[in-house]
Amino acid sequence: MNEKVTIAIEKREMASGKAGKKLRKIGYIPGAINRKGQDSVSVKIKTDELMKNISKYGRNYLFTLDLGGNESYAAMIKEMQHSPIKGEVLNVVFQEVSVTEPIKLNLNIKIVGKEALDLKKLHPVQQMDKIHVTGLPQDIPDFIEIDVTDLNLNDKICVGDVKFPKGIESEIEADKIVLVINETKLDDSSAEDESDDKTTEAVSEEN
Structure with a gap:
């Protein structure tokens, strides 16, 4: 408490x-x-x-x-x-509120471990920004934390995979997807810059 x-x-x-x-x-x-x-x-x-x-x-x-x-x-x-x-x-x-009666709240999701994904050129794509939970007022956290450190491409986190604090539950279906891990792609401008660099190198070699 x-x-x-x-x-x-x-x-x-x-x-x-x-x-x-x-x-x-x-x-x-x-x-x-x-x-x-x-x-x-x-x-x-x-x-x-x-x-x-x-x-x-x-x-x-x-x-x-x-x-x-x-x-x-x-x-x-x-x-x-x-x-x-x-x-x-x-x-x-x-x-x-009453400390003996459960309440329902939508809690923000806080993702930790993104640095590990960055090294793999991956990033999490959230399907949910908040999770609806139930619990006694004194047990309600400020947010729900999800650690993505050990996840890989195409891995996903469902509601059933989330580790809720003691006394906190969610009525959302366990197979509801919270986030998936996708590959980080270069944007068009970055791709063009890279192409220009290669072209410049080729011209330099010819000269």
């Missing part, structure tokens, strides 16, 4: 766009906590504290949101809105 990580939050009374802009100027991110069958709670979180914890634990981590020591919520980040120009976080939405 993941260690308990607490993030301090504060109640937010005004939920207008102008109020959110003012909060961001003084170092806060406006947010909300969605609760099943109940009204959502408008909150604000210190920007540096939120970003520090996301950087360390990832977006899929189960955080404890502490509201001034009076209330607390076990919650995960459901959505973050970013500015299209500056990329700054405009707001964050948490989802309250």
